[in-house]
Amino acid sequence: MKECGSLSDFCDTSLEDDAVVGPDSPLQHLLLCCAGRPDTALHLSIEMGPRAAAGLLCGSCVLSSFVLPLVGSTQGKEDERGHRVLGFLVRETWVGSPRCLDSRKPQLLLAYILYRDMVRSDLILPNGGTPAGTSSPASSSSLLNRLQLDDDIDGETRDLFVTVDDPKKHVCTMETYITYRITTKSTRAEFDLPEYSVRRRYQDFDWLRSKLEESQPTHLIPPLPEKFVVKGVVDRFSEEFVETRRKALDKFLKRITDHPVLSFNEHFNVFLTAKDLNAYRKQGIALLTRVGESVKHVTGGYKLRSRPLEFAAIGEYLDTFALKLGTIDRIAQRIIKEEIEYLVELREYGPVYSTWSALEGELAEPLEGVSACIGNCSTALEELTDDMTEDFLPVLREYILYSDSMKSVLKKRDQVQAEYEAKLEAVALRKEDRPKVPAEVEKCQDRVECFNADLKADMERWQNNKRQDFRQLLMGLADKNIQYYEKCLMAWESIIPLLQEKQEGK
């Protein structure tokens, strides 16, 4: 068994294509060593063939079946080994897409493993000290059991923090607009400074999103809040609107930050750091990833033979999902409308008790009390409707936009697959090339596999995030209603003694 030497021994290790990587492999040793060193970041460059790379994504390659057990299963959940852990791995370590198309330079930054992610502070190795002697599968699994991997990265394991705040209005001769401050804190190597603070306007976000769509077509890009607002109906500069938009923009950037591939995108980096974004934009530097480049050139016009079941299912799901969300949006709007009309009546109702109170002697105080009470309930109701409008509806709409953009990515995937199928078929007809599949068709196949892998991984993460987001959103809805009723309850309970007061005195 090889002793664990210095970490530098393992950097830039080259592994053979599809090498079987077993329990005694250098990689395992490496990772075990890493497990004992909480503060070291490690880059592994591994040369891998395209298929292996794609396989890693799908959890089917031998390497992944090695690495994954080591990294561990998530706590308390079904161990869908491939995907779940892969999700973690991808999230934490993925830098750039697998460059599976240019066999001359199969540089693949695979395991950008951050110890802080693998090892939690409470992890104690079975023998204490270096894990050199603990390379047997048994101890790997005991390592596993100690590892607690949450779905979320919490503060201590993240290395990139982005916040949107401080909206400011700018008045120029040509136009008036709002900018937001984007604060970035990061320890990643891609950032020259540990901290950045820039100002961006909506246009810039829009630009970023298009760039991301262009350069990462195989991934799901989070949605932006709606671009156009009907002038005159909505006040673009009102506090409520600006705040709602700020929250949505913040969410947008955080979603990108959380994404293991998108967060390393060059455009994103520039967006966060450049002093003058406009200059950069004008330069028109195309920083497309290879995948982006290749997928961009996929032409449409190919007819899809058969969609893989899982993507068909995703498509159907998204259709129904968007439909249901649309219905919920309409219901919520209706409720708000009814509540506002109720509020209007309440605002007339309360003061009538006041008017009555002025006529009376003994009843004056009780009636005035009722009037004030109804006034308090009115205020509480207004707060409820405001919250609903500002917090509930926008998130709902965001998800509708999200599923729309996801559907277009699905379409793109279909096209890529269709092209591959068409080319394959064309080849099949040309008998000369029978025994060997031409490089071009192979490229297509790889494209398809990459796309599928990226999409599946993103879908999974999306599903998880969706679940959490909706859980939070709906619990928030319930909370707001509870708070409303609690305010009203308090108001009415407090006047009971007032109403009863003189009663007893009589």
Added chain:
Amino acid sequence: MEQAPPDPERQLQPASLEPLGRPDDDDLEAAVSEEAEGAQEEGSGVDTMTENNFSLKKIEISVSEAEKRTGRNAVNMQETYTAYLIETRSVEHADGQSVLTDSLWRRYSEFELLRNYLLVCYPHIVVPPLPEKRAEFVWHKLSADNMDPDFVERRRIGLENFLLRVASHPILCRDKIFYLFLTQEGNWKETVNETGFQLKADSRLKALNATFRVKNPDKRFTELKHYSDELQSVVSHLLRVRARVADRLYGVYKVHGNYGRVFSEWSAIEKEMGDGLQSAGHHMDVYASSIDDILEDEEHYADQLKEYLFYAEALRAVCRKHELMQYDLETAAQDLASKKQQCEELATGTVRTFSLKGMTTKLFGQEAPEQREARIKVLEEQISEGEQQLKSKNTEGREFVKNAWADIERFKEQKNRDLKEALISYAVMQISMCRKGIQVWTNAKECFSKM
């Protein structure tokens, strides 16, 4: 409060009873039940009433049933109307058992007749009002149809309330016609009409005119009339807005029911989120359907307010009566004064004021002394008659003011008590509604947390 002429054998228990219509009052709950015979418990409108032979009895009155009937009306046309069963029970002191003594059916028009009779015969009393003839201040879900079962039910309660108020009034409870109303089914109408009370009724025109020409009304009554006008106006406004509020609130709750349906549909495509969504949807359904009971309870509150809206009218009537009497008095006094003057003029032969007689005298010469004497004599008779009348009118007027004001004081106290009770029960209803709301949303939140 007016004291009855001392009579050791009579016992009055006025005003300590609260009539029906308040959900909190346990005593009266039983009387509100819809069960007919046998379901009546102790406590509905307990009061004493005397019969002609002054025996002490406690009486319970209830309007226990309502029934649709068809019959022929005055012009021999078929009509549908509702009849109400009035049951009277006497409670024996000894064992507290109640025995059904009388039971008869009356329709709304007979109640009206009774009330009109009381209005005319007791003009100084603030006579309890009847429940509304037609449904007013309805919000959309409530029916404005007089035959609607909910309306009939609320009217039944209102009629019972009316009888209890009359029975608990120290003066009205002793009225013979009222007693007969409860006990004599047939011929009651004829008996009432035979009293000739309609003749005593003031003509409406006269009643209206009086307001404009009274020189010296009792200030308290003027203020009170003003108050009753304002009260009517503010309470009707309140009832109108409340009906709109109820309408809107209904809308808010019902729309939430749509969440139930869509959550259910959505849960079908979700794996992990499905259960949480589905059960939350169920709670939304519960929420939506809870509004029906809530608003039904609130109608009760509206009815209590309505009673006092109508009471304001009764209050106004007493004030008007005073004005009428005062007007009568002033007219009589004026008449007397002018007659006295005439007499004086005739006697002294001076014509100070213009009169036809004076003119003709001037034109055609003085009349003969015998004629003059005759006329003076007639005038003097009229004057002495007039003075007596004036005196009795004055006494009447003062009596009226004294008695009326006593009843008004009684009424004020009753009103303050009742309305405070009503406000308290309204607050309690609101509290209950808030608690239900918190409960439902807390349940929903828990379901969401399990998503």
